[in-house]
Amino acid sequence: LFNKQIGEFRAEFLELHPYDQAKIFEEQSEDVRMLIYSYLSPEEMADVMENIDYEDVEEFFTEMDPRYASNVLAEMSTDDSVDILNELDKDKVASFLTIMDKEAAQEIKELLHYEEKTAGSLMTNEYVVIHAGQTVKEAMRHLRQEAPEAETIYYTYVVDDQKRLVGVISLRDLIIAEGDWLVSDVMSDRVVSVSVGQDQEEVAHMMRDYDFLALPVVDFQNHLLGIITVDDVMDVMEEEANDDYSKLAGVSETERSDQSALAAASKRLPWLIILLFLGMFTASLIGRFEKALDVVPILAIFIPLIAGMAGNTGTQSLAVAVRGIATGEIEKLGKTKIIIREGLTGLITGLSCGIVVTGVVYVWQGNLFLGMLVGLSIMMTLIIATIAGSMIPLVMHRFKIDPAVASGPFITTINDIISILVYFGLATMFMDLLLKQ
């Protein structure tokens, strides 16, 4: 493809969907990329850049000629160029904005100051607005003019003279309506909007629940500031799901399969080292019970069983709590109710597993007290671990702390420690009974 003349290259490359163009572009070496910059107009390059993860484009914008780069940024959807500019350092952003076409720079600046992960950071200001007093025909003419620039034209928002949001009309309803009707008669005045500071996860849920293709964003006085389209929300959903998943596994959300082993190891190691020292602490705890181990060495063989069960059950309960927070179910039900429910669940599972373990250990080792000790430990640790698994993320969420600490391995290690304390605590208390047998 790249040995061809510019004309042939353009013909073939521009036939592709921009997403495929982006995939091809990303795989090229710097030399070839420099060639592509010279072959494509800033507008064509903007389509390519919009289809690359915004975390990955920094090097491309650095290697481009600054004037070309700022033209590309100006041609991109405003929300996408803002995402990219947020990744670059401030000096570079300022220099791009200075070279850039004034109007485009103004649009970008409007969006640059919104906080990350809020509705404001997702929205675009390239949308079509019509006035309640216009006729359907006028609205359609306006829509046709604005269509090439707008992010979506399938929903058009209706504002009053103060730019306050008063209604919404879908293109579907517009094309069905008669030309001389007034927009205010055809529009729906029960328009669902989000406020500019709202969390992006809530925005995603609204979009999913109401099956919208776009959502208007307003300030506290109901002035229309921008719109969020469904394609951006799909990326948010993916991002949030990955985020929760990574935390549960204790991996960095930025780790990807195509990175080198060294990069992967350097991302996983910090976690592993922390867990290593927590594990050392667990070991030192068991060390305190060395006397009990000396007297009844068989105690040692059940350590992984008890710690493992505590870890597993804690992770289950953590996952249900995190998912409940994500779907909003927990807000609805109330935290106390959830913790009581988890406590009861822990009681039922603990009791069941405890009885099974008591029986198995008794038959296997012929020692009823050992069986009861292990069974009782399992029961108690399951109850505690289940409650801890749901309580820790809920408390974190309450205090608006990002529950990174509530990640899977961390909860597992905490539960390991608790279970060891319970097990050896009980063993020391009932040492006499154990030795009698």
Place this chain on the structure above:
Amino acid sequence: LFNKQIGEFRAEFLELHPYDQAKIFEEQSEDVRMLIYSYLSPEEMADVMENIDYEDVEEFFTEMDPRYASNVLAEMSTDDSVDILNELDKDKVASFLTIMDKEAAQEIKELLHYEEKTAGSLMTNEYVVIHAGQTVKEAMRHLRQEAPEAETIYYTYVVDDQKRLVGVISLRDLIIAEGDWLVSDVMSDRVVSVSVGQDQEEVAHMMRDYDFLALPVVDFQNHLLGIITVDDVMDVMEEEANDDYSKLAGVSETERSDQSALAAASKRLPWLIILLFLGMFTASLIGRFEKALDVVPILAIFIPLIAGMAGNTGTQSLAVAVRGIATGEIEKLGKTKIIIREGLTGLITGLSCGIVVTGVVYVWQGNLFLGMLVGLSIMMTLIIATIAGSMIPLVMHRFKIDPAVASGPFITTINDIISILVYFGLATMFMDLLLKQ
């Protein structure tokens, strides 16, 4: 709301968005629901039902008058009523289809036989088709007629005389185009489609990557069979993310925060009991090394550390592999490459953690050989656990086995067992060295 006259109720209830109507409806007792059925037409009820999870509606359709129920099903989007019918038992489905309006029943029957979780099961047959030879004006007139029935009109698919898919045109392009142009001149003939048997996860990725609002579904001869809209794909994304998340935590994907403790416990217990017996097996393995434990009881205190580290690192590597499968990165890179990468990652993390542990244990216990034993065990188990964590889901995926077995707690327990074998195996081999100190 429900003490009011039918007129007032209707006025207030129907003003709400169907999603909010559904939320209110779900919270009512059976008596009130029966009243609502009598207040709303099947068409109005269909809007409500479309906004309830299809797993939850069975009881509603059972309590409705059968004729009313089948009218509601007929009025719903075909893809939604098919989802519901798939949840009901076959006799009931047959009886609903018999009472139903013939045309609606026919449309539903067409979709009923597609396999779950494929493109076919997501698609609807309520879409607008135009012919390549029509003019833009004719196409627009046709679109206006069909708009009220169609799932989306923002993309219109273009077919030839044999109903083969030849192009796509967005409503945006249609309204910009001149009325007397031919559809074939305005449409894009590079239309991206999915085949009817394709996995729903792949469909979701295409939709997300290409930012489509709808995708056409074709058979192997490129005949247009239906379309998939973005709102259905958002539900799929949520479902797939939940699915992976639940597996990692070892909880049932159907468990929700609003279920009773007994229901939750009964869903978690099967897993816990299996893990309990695997834990017992681990215990019996350690039992075999009782002699080593008798001679060097200090060995016991490092069991949770080693097993825990193996579990954590295995889960990390499992998560990266599962995510890589989900995003399609792994298909692209090849499985061997991934496993080699994970092996190297395991080597680096293992070596680092091993050295740290050796040092800490040496300083703490004053026994260099014990330190080296624990360090070497950590290193070996980290390498093995990292490889196992990525290999197990990859092998499962290869053989198209649903990797439920590759869930987090299972991998953790397998890695527990391996780590215990490595640790005590090494301890037994180097017993003499340990005792010398």
